[in-house]
Amino acid sequence: MTWIKGFLSAKQQQLLLNEVDHYPLERVSIEVYGKRHPIPRTQAWFGDLGCDYHYSKLHISALPWPKVLSRLRQKLFTEHQIQSNSVLVNRYANGHDCMGWHSDDEPEIVKGSAIASVTLGACRDFVVRHKTTQTKVNFTLESGDLLIMHPGMQQDWQHALPKRLKVTEPRINFTFRHVIPHYYR
């Protein structure tokens, strides 16, 4: 993993935050052990045509790239050679919102691609855990940080964004992915 602190300047963060205010963030419900639950956060999915997202029996069509987000995708490519055609935006309203243990290993993700995660807003702990040894590594991500999850990482490691009940401010996270277009027809 590569952690780049201060990847976005204060100005770039502000432009992106202003744009996020207009995103159609939704609290979808997902099925866990046969029961539907609303996710503890809100999300939106953007991408190129046909770069849709499948998640716990949900099919989410990619919305067209907003201007600032599309510039961020370009910046990831020019500065870090990260190729992506879609992005999942998650908004955690406060420290009660979270994401459980998982790997980003959906079959539509191009094999050997990296996943780039950009954070805005509140500082939160992002934890990775080795699937067999259970070794844990904690990254306290700050606004403007970039975390690159390199190819192969999802096979051996899971990650989570645990609750942090003292956090009262929102955090927004963007995970840029390279998916196979029209994988689901």
Ligand SMILES: O=C(O)CCC(=O)C(=O)O
């Ligand atoms: O919010 C985060 O930092 C993690 C997001 C994540 O793991 C995901 O979108 O798959």
Ligand SMILES: [Fe+2]
């Ligand atoms: Fe993830």
